[in-house]
Every structure is written in structure tokens, then in C-alpha cells.
Amino acid sequence: MAERKVSGSTGEILRAIREGRAQTRADLAGLTGLGRSTVAQRVGSLIASGLVIEAGDGESTGGRPPTVLAFNAGAGVVLAADLGATHCRLEVTDLGGAALAVHQQELDIEDGPDKVLTRVREAFADLLVEAGRAVADVRGIGVGVPGPVEWAHGRPVSPPIMRGWDGVSIPAAFAGWSDAPVFVDNDVNIMVLAEHRSVWRDLSQLLLVKVGTGIGCGIIVAGEVYRGAQGSAGDIGHIRVSGHDDVVCRCGNVACLEAIAGGGAMAAALRRQGLDADNSRDVVDLARGGVPEAVQLVRQAGRLLGEVLASAVNLFNPAVIVIAGDVAQAHEPLLAGVREVVYRRSPPLATQHLRIVRGQLGERTGTIGAALTAIEGVLSDAAVERAVATRGT
Amino acid sequence: MAERKVSGSTGEILRAIREGRAQTRADLAGLTGLGRSTVAQRVGSLIASGLVIEAGDGESTGGRPPTVLAFNAGAGVVLAADLGATHCRLEVTDLGGAALAVHQQELDIEDGPDKVLTRVREAFADLLVEAGRAVADVRGIGVGVPGPVEWAHGRPVSPPIMRGWDGVSIPAAFAGWSDAPVFVDNDVNIMVLAEHRSVWRDLSQLLLVKVGTGIGCGIIVAGEVYRGAQGSAGDIGHIRVSGHDDVVCRCGNVACLEAIAGGGAMAAALRRQGLDADNSRDVVDLARGGVPEAVQLVRQAGRLLGEVLASAVNLFNPAVIVIAGDVAQAHEPLLAGVREVVYRRSPPLATQHLRIVRGQLGERTGTIGAALTAIEGVLSDAAVERAVATRGT
Numbered sequence: 001m002a003e004r005k006v007s008g009s010t011g012e013i014l015r016a017i018r019e020g021r022a023q024t025r026a027d028l029a030g031l032t033g034l035g036r037s038t039v040a041q042r043v044g045s046l047i048a049s050g051l052v053i054e055a056g057d058g059e060s061t062g063g064r065p066p067t068v069l070a071f072n073a074g075a076g077v078v079l080a081a082d083l084g085a086t087h088c089r090l091e092v093t094d095l096g097g098a099a100l101a102v103h104q105q106e107l108d109i110e111d112g113p114d115k116v117l118t119r120v121r122e123a124f125a126d127l128l129v130e131a132g133r134a135v136a137d138v139r140g141i142g143v144g145v146p147g148p149v150e151w152a153h154g155r156p157v158s159p160p161i162m163r164g165w166d167g168v169s170i171p172a173a174f175a176g177w178s179d180a181p182v183f184v185d186n187d188v189n190i191m192v193l194a195e196h197r198s199v200w201r202d203l204s205q206l207l208l209v210k211v212g213t214g215i216g217c218g219i220i221v222a223g224e225v226y227r228g229a230q231g232s233a234g235d236i237g238h239i240r241v242s243g244h245d246d247v248v249c250r251c252g253n254v255a256c257l258e259a260i261a262g263g264g265a266m267a268a269a270l271r272r273q274g275l276d277a278d279n280s281r282d283v284v285d286l287a288r289g290g291v292p293e294a295v296q297l298v299r300q301a302g303r304l305l306g307e308v309l310a311s312a313v314n315l316f317n318p319a320v321i322v323i324a325g326d327v328a329q330a331h332e333p334l335l336a337g338v339r340e341v342v343y344r345r346s347p348p349l350a351t352q353h354l355r356i357v358r359g360q361l362g363e364r365t366g367t368i369g370a371a372l373t374a375i376e377g378v379l380s381d382a383a384v385e386r387a388v389a390t391r392g393t
Numbered sequence: 394m395a396e397r398k399v400s401g402s403t404g405e406i407l408r409a410i411r412e413g414r415a416q417t418r419a420d421l422a423g424l425t426g427l428g429r430s431t432v433a434q435r436v437g438s439l440i441a442s443g444l445v446i447e448a449g450d451g452e453s454t455g456g457r458p459p460t461v462l463a464f465n466a467g468a469g470v471v472l473a474a475d476l477g478a479t480h481c482r483l484e485v486t487d488l489g490g491a492a493l494a495v496h497q498q499e500l501d502i503e504d505g506p507d508k509v510l511t512r513v514r515e516a517f518a519d520l521l522v523e524a525g526r527a528v529a530d531v532r533g534i535g536v537g538v539p540g541p542v543e544w545a546h547g548r549p550v551s552p553p554i555m556r557g558w559d560g561v562s563i564p565a566a567f568a569g570w571s572d573a574p575v576f577v578d579n580d581v582n583i584m585v586l587a588e589h590r591s592v593w594r595d596l597s598q599l600l601l602v603k604v605g606t607g608i609g610c611g612i613i614v615a616g617e618v619y620r621g622a623q624g625s626a627g628d629i630g631h632i633r634v635s636g637h638d639d640v641v642c643r644c645g646n647v648a649c650l651e652a653i654a655g656g657g658a659m660a661a662a663l664r665r666q667g668l669d670a671d672n673s674r675d676v677v678d679l680a681r682g683g684v685p686e687a688v689q690l691v692r693q694a695g696r697l698l699g700e701v702l703a704s705a706v707n708l709f710n711p712a713v714i715v716i717a718g719d720v721a722q723a724h725e726p727l728l729a730g731v732r733e734v735v736y737r738r739s740p741p742l743a744t745q746h747l748r749i750v751r752g753q754l755g756e757r758t759g760t761i762g763a764a765l766t767a768i769e770g771v772l773s774d775a776a777v778e779r780a781v782a783t784r785g786t
Contacts (some may be wrong), residue, residue, distance in 0.1 A: 006616065008401070009426070013416060027540065033402075036718075076640050104697075106506055113454055123587075148742060157742065158741075158742065203622075205621065205622065207459065217708065220706075221614045221615065221619065222614065222615050222617075226614065227710070228597075228598065228709055228711065228743070229598065229710050229712035229743075230710055230742050230743060230746065231710070231742075231743065231749075232707075232710045232740060232742040233474070233709055233710040234710075234744045235707045235710070235740055235742075235743065236704075236707055238590070238740055239703070239704045239706060239707050239708075240635075240700070240703070240704075240738060242633075242635045251739075251740065253738065299725060307633070310631075310632070310633070310700070311629075311632045311704050311705075311708075312704075312708055313627075314625075314628045314629055314631060314632050315627060315629060315632075315704075315705055315709070316621060316626055316628065316708070317620070317621025317622050317623055317624070317625045317626040319620065319622035319625075325644065344646075345633060347625060347631055347644065349541060349550065349551065349624075349625040349628075350621070350622075350623060350625045350628065352534060352623065353622065353623065354622075377739055386479025392444075
């Protein structure tokens, strides 16, 4: 990643300390170009807020050894929820994203927002007890959902598999219980953030494709989640693939990628062949078990996904594409199909150094992403300025 | 566009003045949070460098009226070259991008870099005389070429229609004549920069599709040109379209968009029907003249382009797509075809506010973009810091 500009604001100073780019007040003065007294004053306010601690003496370069500054990941906690179609995972994490307590359960998103969010809030309360922290310690709440979200207000927008959630304010469900800010995003956006920050931080751009019941894509550009003009960027599940004009998608169009290569569509195809497959996990189990129909189907799904990703590579020229989600667990045939088509169809300059890899974070991908979404929100420049100003009065 | 953060560096202060976001030293102090003495010192160095002038008194809010600061677009000139396959346009502009002198001529890019760049340098020298400026006034040189470019070094990389240019340093051709920095980019990147800065500045993202002999796409994300990992982002001419697997492209793949819908391919198709069409301009002339074969061909090309752009809309969710280049001059049938497919195939959320429009800048698009590429390069943060430091010694 190109070196990030450091403006010298209190939030940027905190970020430089968090990311290990500065360890002392002198480092910060060098990095920002600010005078030592301004740096000292801003660091002082961060120490007063509890977000930065003095962690002992560094190495002397002659005179008195400088004090080493460190980010205090224990200054608060974050609540992270990864809500899938039928399953949820919840975590309490510290401000560095480390899990302090974890809960998983089956939970049908189509039970609707009242039931689902009440259950989430109750489980969060139990997890806080387990982690030995109070609701007052919660600095932020991050929630990932399996559908498009109006980011500014945390509201799902016409989500195809979340009946009853259209336009519902998810932050409102936590009002009165915690006054921490709530950040809600599409599952693929939180997943790509997790993989980027944890594994691929040096890349300025990244694509993450989730292949589960449906298919979607999260995008990082210039180090940040790219959402597009209406927040629908990455909606690759409804791109048309060739040779399937007889397949009608639930969106009303024909030959959508998801209607053929999604886990739900593949399970239906296997049922038509007399196999027992209810959902994408069953497809994966059959493929991993070596059932030829399933292996072939997953590989063919990989080829169709490859066709769509070849176009994405032409347009986007990423250095890495991460394949994640349930069906990516059946990784060999899926990734083989993807690679086969992408490397054949995309231009040499774009594929020369292109890597197509499986996600590295496993079942924690969603909660890490939800936690990081909240952490980056509450430690943003503007939020830190506000927090410091409040403590200062 | 989200409000740009202002770090308070000298380059950022200059940008705030150039873009009209600050008119006085007090505005700048408010915008940056810097103390008045720091602002005064940085503005002083910009005035000493000639880039900022004091333009008289502003409105008083009680006491002494504040001095209005203005960007001095006359502090230097920029040389801009838009090199096409068979034609070039050259301009001398001021630092605001206004043309001071213009030259156009037929020039075959495949005459090779020696001949072409010698001609460009001679024509630039003549234009400077015409504009009444000296080579020493040149602050930067911007060059657009019809092929992929390694941006950092200004070298074409395996360009398909620029025989003899592969790996040639374009900046080296100006060494010894002018010591101004030279910025070289792909034609679609300079075109999208021109349209964005001149027409769509408020949008944070923009796609511009050039339909000429070939087909390519320039991309703006977060207000800047997006190049991808290897600089090949936007290479949509080689995305596969459906139903044309019998068409072999010069790239070696089959069914590439450009091999069917590019101006060169359309001219060949018209020749096969007995019509007189050498190149994309002839295709446009025939279509505008109402020749049914040409009108039908251009509309069908629009549909195929629409197929590719529908995928781009799913992935990218732009607010505006600009269609430019020779063939866009035959705009009615081309845009009709594009719109027909994009609005049918892309998801409602992404097309709800999507506009597909023709380029607004006409034949100046390339030179405006080349000039702006150079201007933004020489007025970048780092470059301004260097310039100010040099003058200060």
C-alpha cells in the first residue's frame, strides 16, 4: 500500500500508534511535521481518554530514553455479530479485534428482525458477563447481514433472503441498552475487510467472493471498502453467464450466476439427480465425500464463477482474489474451475501476478470483519476528535 | 464527493485555494486547524513560488478586510499531447488547463517513437512560440497514448496497436529540451480524468468507455484514476461476449468485445457487405448518413457493449457512465443499444439513478486530460513541498 498520509490530527496520531508506525512522541513529530508541544498535547489527550498508554522506556539515542507509547486494546470492547441465513456467530472482542467470548447458534434470519435482534442482544449480554465486562465498556457494535444495506443508516434495502427486514433500522434494536454506535454492513463487505486487514494489508485493492447459498463480492480499493454509488457494488451473483438462458433467477432475469452456481441452486440440482442435499453445506459434504455428481457440479460452478471473475479481472486488475464462504470449503474443485477460466480468459498483464486463494480466517471471517468495522468506525478521525473533546470538558 | 480531508501541508493549502474551498488565510486556518502563523508562513512560501497571488481585499466582517488569495494559473504552462492511432492533438495550456495554443495533425503512431516524439517535440516548440512562452516556463508535460502504460516510468507495455513502442521511455524523448516532469498515461485514463474534473467533480466514482478503433474503459474511484495492480484496470475490450465464439480476436482469444463491437471490427464487417469503410470514422459517417447496415451494426455493437457494462454496473455500481470516442459520435444507435441492455440486465438498486451519457468535452477530451494529468502531478503535495523548499533556499 502506498504510504498513508499522516495529517497530524488526534485520530491519525492514534492510528500511527495502533499500526506500529510510531512508538514515541519523537516518531510522531517526525511523521506529522507537527511541533513537539502539539504532539505532546494530542498524545496527552489520547492518554487521558484511555486509548493510549505509556508502555515503558524505549532505547536511548544518547539522552533520557524516550517513553514508548502503545495502543490500549483493553480500553473498551466491541460486540460483533455475523448473521447468516440460518446461523449466527457473535463475539465480544477487545479494540484490537481479539475474541474475548464467542457464541454460535442456529438462527433463521427469516424469523424477522424483532426475534433475531432480541436474541442477539440477549446473547451479547451473556457474552459480556462471560468476558467480565459491562455494557458501559462497549465502544461499538458491528453487525454483518446477508443482504444489501444502506450503510449510513444501518438498514437492509430490499434484501432477497431477509423477509421482513426491508428498511428496518438495525441500530434502533440496541438503543436503550447500549449507547455505543452501531455499524451495519453486507456480509461480503465485512468479510473483505477482515481478510484485508488480517492477511493482505499491504495491498491497496482486494476482491473477496463469497460462495454460499448465494454469491456476492466484497471490494477493497485504496485500502477501504468500496460500496459504489448506491451501496450495491460487488453484486456479481446476478451477472449473466453464457449458455444458461433457460434458467430463471429469483431476481426475474435469466442465466444469473447465482441461479446456477450458488450453493442453493447446486443443492436443488443434486436433488433433481436423486441425491440428498438441502443446502450449500450438503453440497460441500457430498463434494468432499467424492460423490462424482457433486464434484462435477462444483467444478462447473467454479468455471461459471471464473467466467464472471475473468471480466472482473479485466475491469479491476486485482493482485489477489479471495474465495470464501461455505462452498469454498469444497475448495479443490471450485478453485480449479475458477482458475481454469480466469487464467484462460483474462489478459496476460492482469494475470501475470494474480493469485486466486481461499480465505484464511475460516469461521471467524464474519465476526472479525464486524468487529473491525465497528473498531474502525469508533476510532475514525472524527470519532476520536469527538471522544477526546468530550473527555476534555 | 465526501469532503476531502485537509492535512494542512503546503500542497493541500494550494489545492484548497485552487479548488475555491478557501479564499483567505482565515479560511485556511479554519479548514486545516493549523495556527494562523503556520498558515501565514505556508501561504508566504506559495506566494514566493508564484503559484498563489494576493488578489485584493475580501469582504470585511468588522475589522480590516482580509486579503483574498487566488491560484495563479499563469505561473507556468503545461504541454499536453493526445496521441491517437493515426492522429494527434497538442496543446499549450496554463496551470488551470485553459488552452493557449493548439495544433492537430495526422500522425501514424506506428511510425514509431523516434519519428513521432521528435515531431511532437518540434510542434511543442512551435506552440510555445505561438503562445509567447519559453521552454523554461514549462512546468510539466502530459502525454496520452493508445495503449497500456507503466505509469511510474512512462513506458508503453506490450501495446497492441503501437508497434515499436514496447518498453520505450517516453519521458526520455524530452530530456535535454525541457527538464519539466513528464507524465504518460493510457488514453482512457486521461479521458476519464478530463471528464471527471470538468463535468463530474462531485462524483467520487466514474466510468468512461472509449469506443474508437478499439474499446477501453477509464475508471475514477475516490476521485482519482484507478489503475489496478499492474495498471491494466479497465481493459474491457477483451471481455468475452455471448454468441460470437467464431470470432477470433487479435489477442488470441475468441469473442472479445472489441473484435466485434470496436470501430475497426465494424469497418471490416461493412466492407464484407460491400460498403466503403476503412476505419471507425467511416463507420460513424455511414451510420449518421442513415445507411441501414451501419445503423444496425452500431446498435448491435451498443448491445454487446451494454452486456459488458451490465456486468461492470453489478460490480462497480457507478452513478454515471460516460461513452466517448469516435464511435460515440454516432451516439443515438450506440447509446440506445447500451441503455437497452444495461437497464434490462443490471439490478434495480444499481440502475435506479444510473445515467449513461455521451462525453461532454469533444475533441479536447484527450488534451484536457493530458494537461490535467501533468498539472495534478506538478501540483501534488510532494511536488509542491519540493518546489517551495527549492525556492526557499
